Amino acid sequence: MTEPTAKQIQDSKLYQQWGLSDSEYKLICEKILHRLPNYTETGLYSVMWSEHCSYKNSKKVLRKMPNKSDRVLAGPGEDAGILDIGDGQAVVFKAESHNHPSAVEPYQGAATGVGGIIRDIFSMGAQPFALLNSLKFGPLKDGQTKHLVNEVVAGIGGYGNCIGLPTVGGEISFENCYEDNPLVNAMCVGLLNKTDFKHGTASGKGNLIVYVGAKTGRDGIHGATFASDEFTDTKNKQRSAVQVGNPFIEKLLMDACVEIIERHPNWILGIQDMGAAGLVSSTAEMASKADSGLILNLDNVPQRETEMSAYEMMLSESQERMVLCVKPQFKDNVLEFFKNFELDAVVIGEVTEDKQYKIYHHNELVTDIPVRSLTEDVPEYDRPEVEPARIANNRDYHFMPEIDSLTDTWQKLLKQPNIASKKHFYQTYDSQVKADTLVQPGSDAGVTRIRGTKKAIAMTNDSNSKYVYLDPYVGGQITVMEAARNIVASGGEPIGVTDCLNYGNPENPEVFWELDKSVEGIASACEKINTPVISGNVSLYNEYNDEAIYPSPMIGMVGLIDDMKKVTTASFKEVGDLIYLLGNTFDDFNGSEIQLQQTGAIKGGLRPLDLNEERLHQDLVRQAINQGLVASCHDLSEGGLAVALSESAFDRELGFEIETELTSAQMFSETQSRFLLTVKPEDKTNFENLVLRDYQYLGQVTEDSIFRVTTKDEAVSINGKEALNNWKEAIACLMK
Amino acid sequence: MKFAVVNFPGSNCDMDLYYAIKDGIKEEAELVDYRQTSLEGFDGVLIPGGFSYGDYLRSGAIAVHAPIISEIVRFANEGRFVLGICNGFQILTELHLLPGALIQNEKSRFICETVTLQVMNDQTMFTNQYTKNEKIRIPVAHGEGRYYCDEQTLTELKANDQIVFRYNENVNGSVDQIAGVMNRQGNVLGMMPHPERALEDIVGSSDGLKLFQSIINQVRVNN
Amino acid sequence: MKLVKVYVTLKPSVLDAQGEAIKSAIQTMDYDKVSAVHMGKYFELNFEDYPDLEKDIDAICDNLLTNPNIETYRYEILEAE
Amino acid sequence: MKLVKVYVTLKPSVLDAQGEAIKSAIQTMDYDKVSAVHMGKYFELNFEDYPDLEKDIDAICDNLLTNPNIETYRYEILEAE
Numbered sequence A: 001m002t003e004p005t006a007k008q009i010q011d012s013k014l015y016q017q018w019g020l021s022d023s024e025y026k027l028i029c030e031k032i033l034h035r036l037p038n039y040t041e042t043g044l045y046s047v048m049w050s051e052h053c054s055y056k057n058s059k060k061v062l063r064k065m066p067n068k069s070d071r072v073l074a075g076p077g078e079d080a081g082i083l084d085i086g087d088g089q090a091v092v093f094k095a096e097s098h099n100h101p102s103a104v105e106p107y108q109g110a111a112t113g114v115g116g117i118i119r120d121i122f123s124m125g126a127q128p129f130a131l132l133n134s135l136k137f138g139p140l141k142d143g144q145t146k147h148l149v150n151e152v153v154a155g156i157g158g159y160g161n162c163i164g165l166p167t168v169g170g171e172i173s174f175e176n177c178y179e180d181n182p183l184v185n186a187m188c189v190g191l192l193n194k195t196d197f198k199h200g201t202a203s204g205k206g207n208l209i210v211y212v213g214a215k216t217g218r219d220g221i222h223g224a225t226f227a228s229d230e231f232t233d234t235k236n237k238q239r240s241a242v243q244v245g246n247p248f249i250e251k252l253l254m255d256a257c258v259e260i261i262e263r264h265p266n267w268i269l270g271i272q273d274m275g276a277a278g279l280v281s282s283t284a285e286m287a288s289k290a291d292s293g294l295i296l297n298l299d300n301v302p303q304r305e306t307e308m309s310a311y312e313m314m315l316s317e318s319q320e321r322m323v324l325c326v327k328p329q330f331k332d333n334v335l336e337f338f339k340n341f342e343l344d345a346v347v348i349g350e351v352t353e354d355k356q357y358k359i360y361h362h363n364e365l366v367t368d369i370p371v372r373s374l375t376e377d378v379p380e381y382d383r384p385e386v387e388p389a390r391i392a393n394n395r396d397y398h399f400m401p402e403i404d405s406l407t408d409t410w411q412k413l414l415k416q417p418n419i420a421s422k423k424h425f426y427q428t429y430d431s432q433v434k435a436d437t438l439v440q441p442g443s444d445a446g447v448t449r450i451r452g453t454k455k456a457i458a459m460t461n462d463s464n465s466k467y468v469y470l471d472p473y474v475g476g477q478i479t480v481m482e483a484a485r486n487i488v489a490s491g492g493e494p495i496g497v498t499d500c501l502n503y504g505n506p507e508n509p510e511v512f513w514e515l516d517k518s519v520e521g522i523a524s525a526c527e528k529i530n531t532p533v534i535s536g537n538v539s540l541y542n543e544y545n546d547e548a549i550y551p552s553p554m555i556g557m558v559g560l561i562d563d564m565k566k567v568t569t570a571s572f573k574e575v576g577d578l579i580y581l582l583g584n585t586f587d588d589f590n591g592s593e594i595q596l597q598q599t600g601a602i603k604g605g606l607r608p609l610d611l612n613e614e615r616l617h618q619d620l621v622r623q624a625i626n627q628g629l630v631a632s633c634h635d636l637s638e639g640g641l642a643v644a645l646s647e648s649a650f651d652r653e654l655g656f657e658i659e660t661e662l663t664s665a666q667m668f669s670e671t672q673s674r675f676l677l678t679v680k681p682e683d684k685t686n687f688e689n690l691v692l693r694d695y696q697y698l699g700q701v702t703e704d705s706i707f708r709v710t711t712k713d714e715a716v717s718i719n720g721k722e723a724l725n726n727w728k729e730a731i732a733c734l735m736k
Numbered sequence B: 001m002k003f004a005v006v007n008f009p010g011s012n013c014d015m016d017l018y019y020a021i022k023d024g025i026k027e028e029a030e031l032v033d034y035r036q037t038s039l040e041g042f043d044g045v046l047i048p049g050g051f052s053y054g055d056y057l058r059s060g061a062i063a064v065h066a067p068i069i070s071e072i073v074r075f076a077n078e079g080r081f082v083l084g085i086c087n088g089f090q091i092l093t094e095l096h097l098l099p100g101a102l103i104q105n106e107k108s109r110f111i112c113e114t115v116t117l118q119v120m121n122d123q124t125m126f127t128n129q130y131t132k133n134e135k136i137r138i139p140v141a142h143g144e145g146r147y148y149c150d151e152q153t154l155t156e157l158k159a160n161d162q163i164v165f166r167y168n169e170n171v172n173g174s175v176d177q178i179a180g181v182m183n184r185q186g187n188v189l190g191m192m193p194h195p196e197r198a199l200e201d202i203v204g205s206s207d208g209l210k211l212f213q214s215i216i217n218q219v220r221v222n223n
Numbered sequence C, D: 001m002k003l004v005k006v007y008v009t010l011k012p013s014v015l016d017a018q019g020e021a022i023k024s025a026i027q028t029m030d031y032d033k034v035s036a037v038h039m040g041k042y043f044e045l046n047f048e049d050y051p052d053l054e055k056d057i058d059a060i061c062d063n064l065l066t067n068p069n070i071e072t073y074r075y076e077i078l079e080a081e
């Protein structure tokens, strides 16, 4: 194929197909280059200026989020954020979305999502130690969705299991809006000895650019612009964008990178993974951060396929590749080091002073553009926003469920896919490899110990897009607080946040309003509990034939447990333990699972979230756990008190006997800021003195698995075995 | 005592086993690279779990061509002890140091769960600290862990008391619920469950500890 | 009765991680005359014979036996013994 | 240059879990004329031609590509294009 000339690109407006607008193209020609960009150069701008790489639509909004605290060692801008956890150690974490690749090719899309986020962590010099994921699909009705779910779950497990990192938590939910645009978000957490921290920079004239890892093929070319493009029925055309992962190579690459940074920090000046927009994005960002120039010689790039053009090599998203900036005197050491891991490592270029990005291919200079024009000159957009009519119109609507039979409603709710146990899926993930997992999936947060210390790390992924859809601001706050409650209930102190912001087309003013308002909500909640947002990812254009998904921010939160003894789980421990509900319950049914169950849809506004009360309750739970007064703790979320009680009883097949002033309907209310706790009888006085207000004593844990419940309206005995069965088997049944 | 933990490309439970020896039973352990050709100076060999060579082709199939393998075979044939866990078990069957094969789980899915095992033989160098028929809780994590052997082999396994562990509930569809078998001489054991992940109550179970203590006990008796 | 043999291979541009791993294993076994290895899947299906058989086989291959994003297939229809 | 095609199948005595799973998936797709499904592996190897080729292929199949406890194989040798 002969490439079109610069003139032909201009005349045919080929750049538009690649995602550059007329005004952007004009900016490049007239203000930046003062000439027409050639084929390769146009390709570079089109990926680097895509939303996925440049955040041109979302930057303004993202700045609203707090990113500072005493613990922050690195925030947004690096491959991942870093938080100090004392003793010279730090945690490094980030989440990333792989929604579009997973829609096209579910197994590989999900697998390479996991692979990509792991590289973001070890490229900081950290040893990855845990994985999480957040998945959203359409309802489990038709074979196609089930296939999609199976393949995505298999891809997540296939990669994580093979590389040997435990998947310690996550979530899966089902709503109509994700039927054709599933969300696949993955998070990785790593541990860093602070001295090992490596920036992704390429500085110092004459220093070498070294390519390490898998060979380059034509995988995922234009994956980055593709991720920023709305989805249409023409999926088939985009099939060349499929990337295939090789977790075996990634394992070697991970071990090699962690070891070289730990043992030979002086050999390496900078390191970065090749993620979206592969070679161009990694090298341009490294050079741009150091305000250097760069020369690359593509003939040296290890290639899996023949006759690849410069454009293809620069944009390829072949997996399991890293870029290093290496001091010339250590070149041989570095190459030898990687060879010992049976990895390809070659010098592909060097750092220059002229701040130009120059690429040679077959001895021809195919690109010569200012480095910073790729990363810094991207126009930022201030998109118009309007509040969607559905929100204004429904603000005053209040749903009240009708409970004919508390028992039936209770049993039926446990079967609802969003509430039923997800074990059918997460048991295909190795959650224990490394033998450090203290709390596996199935409680609130996942917890991993840090070997050699008393410390442990609690981690969770949370989102509730139903609430964000009804009220983005309050929904954003709720998402953060739900995550925080999971951390707190597990015995941790929330210390930081990463996010995946999954939304529709930002050029739609309603979508942009949702993005903006929910980020404001997230920001206010994070400030309240001092959890800076230290990394994250934006995935826009999640639409299918012009229907946007629910605004779906996913919060990945990390908590510190200073002493493993404080690790707490949701399950009731002993017969006779006292059951308490912390927090008041109101008629909060809009957006709830009971509303969905009874009406098949969600509707209405949300009550503002009292951040002070939320914070107070979290603090009280932490104090109670710190003082050793808590036997079990579970946060209340979907399905309210009824579901929290059931889940806590299931693990050890216990029962409970409770009496409450709440109505039967309120057993399913989803009022925020609540926790379910059990306390040993001997700790009763101390516990009650500590929590003082806002608590209700409910009753006791019992031996037989019967749920005896007396509400304001009625007294019932619910068969706990049947409840367990409903909850445990529902998903497997649906997946048949 | 000094244990070799043999590390293949893609092994990922190597450190877990290393810590099991170092911290669990406070003995010496050393990682041995698959390119090494000598196991001189070691008292026993541990082959860890993971995905050697990505588990491509068949799990364990490519690892048996690594340089260290002939030394492992020599070790086994000399009657010294060899323990393969999960991928290590798969490697030992591919090597024919143990009978049978490990194939895809009956439900064709990976499964990670803490399961109940029954100790079928407490007279081995790997189980002398357990009692016969003792029920222990040990995690499994595998996609290709269904033990298969033909009927004649099964008859022999039973006759020689080579079945060391059985699953209480057949999680993967194994022949005769077999979770772990040893060779005729009793010095090579392979098992799919991970005792090295069950050494402390804080991670969910400490029932794996006795397996490592059994080895120590036996070697002390021998010396 | 028909015996249908289906051969599934990765598209040429797709990374064949297994094939690569097997190739280097063969080379460490000292067979140095191997220049390429590709791994695919092989299926044998028994069918009652009926007029639309080929159409159905195509559908089964497209929707179940292969992943059209990364694989291609071919098949042959034989008399089953 | 030779192209060697190797077909590996499970021995009949070994339960083919994947084949069974595929069979029931095909049946839920309403193709009811399928009576059996078996899944195996398929390899394509490129070799330089040399006299002992067959001996080496046998060895590679026996020692690497198959596990004789559970699998059998057959192969054909073609001219590579």
Ligand SMILES: Nc1ncnc2c1ncn2[C@@H]1O[C@H](COP(=O)(O)OP(=O)(O)O)[C@@H](O)[C@H]1O
Binding pocket: A133, A134, A135, A167, A168, A169, A170, A171, A172, A422, A425, A426, A429, A440, A441, A442, A443, A444, A445, A446, A461, A462, A486, A635, A637, A638
């Ligand atoms: N996809 C998944 N991967 C791993 N763990 C999961 C997944 N989905 C759910 N879980 C686990 O199941 C438990 C309950 O999940 P969920 O109902 O979402 O909790 P919550 O509502 O408290 O956030 C948690 O421990 C969670 O980590």
Ligand SMILES: [Mg+2]
Binding pocket: A443, A444, A445, A486, A634, A635, A637
């Ligand atoms: Mg929770």
